[in-house]
Amino acid sequence: MNVIHRHYFEGISDRVFNHQHRYSGLSSESPNNPIHVHEISGCSTKDNGHRHYYKLITGPSTEIAGGHFHSYQGFTTTDQRHYHLLSGSTLINNFMPSPRQKFTTAEARQIGEQLGIDWSKNPFNVEQFRIGLDVELEHGRRDRATNVTEDDSITTAKIALAHLNEFPDYYTRLTKLEKEAKAFWKR
Structure with a gap:
């Protein structure tokens, strides 16, 4: 066949x-x-x-x-x-790994250290970084149309780090903005 x-x-x-x-x-x-x-x-x-x-x-x-x-x-x-x-x-024919759903705090800490993040000197903490990793998985295997990272942890982390370098509370702000937008569109 x-x-x-x-x-x-x-x-x-x-x-x-x-x-x-x-x-x-x-x-x-x-x-x-x-x-x-x-x-x-x-x-x-x-x-x-x-x-x-x-x-x-x-x-x-x-x-x-x-x-x-x-x-x-x-x-x-x-x-x-x-x-x-x-x-x-290669992996077995037609086998696709499941999209990654989240990162643990320990994984976030290790990935951040691989990128050279000094947790004692950064204006954001490991938890903000972990939240960022989880959010930026939207650029991975979850959605073929927006998949640019293939769930690669380092690439995902670089996206999160870029946002946290702009605003150390970027993901807290994003969460608030998304809640406000959902409430607005429910009217």
Whole structure:
């Protein structure tokens, strides 16, 4: 049966010059015949002031119970005089991870520290940051039309951090504004 299908993929590049990039997406479509492959292409996250693009062809399918997957390996484009190795496997055909719904306080603290947030010096606290992470998941897998992060925690965190750097109580204000708007539109 030659069913057209795609595969979800995600990973982290190798480490070059003390940094890595995250990447994720959906493969190209392909019929489900025994010797099929997929194209994996896209753009990595922006880390260390730059990003990389990639376009790889997977290996043939590896059959397992419940479906199959593909392995891939290749290099990104060169930027700032270096490139990265990408290698891994796709997820099982037509499997899409569930959209992330929320972050814990511990996750928010760890992600913030990865971004260099010093909690003792910032005008916002971990809870405001966690709320921001939860709100900015609206730019993830919850809605295909607005999905720009693929639920990547660092990309989501950078959006939240940008808003909190504008106003340390940004998400408190947003919550109040949304309540007022709902009340107004109920009239």
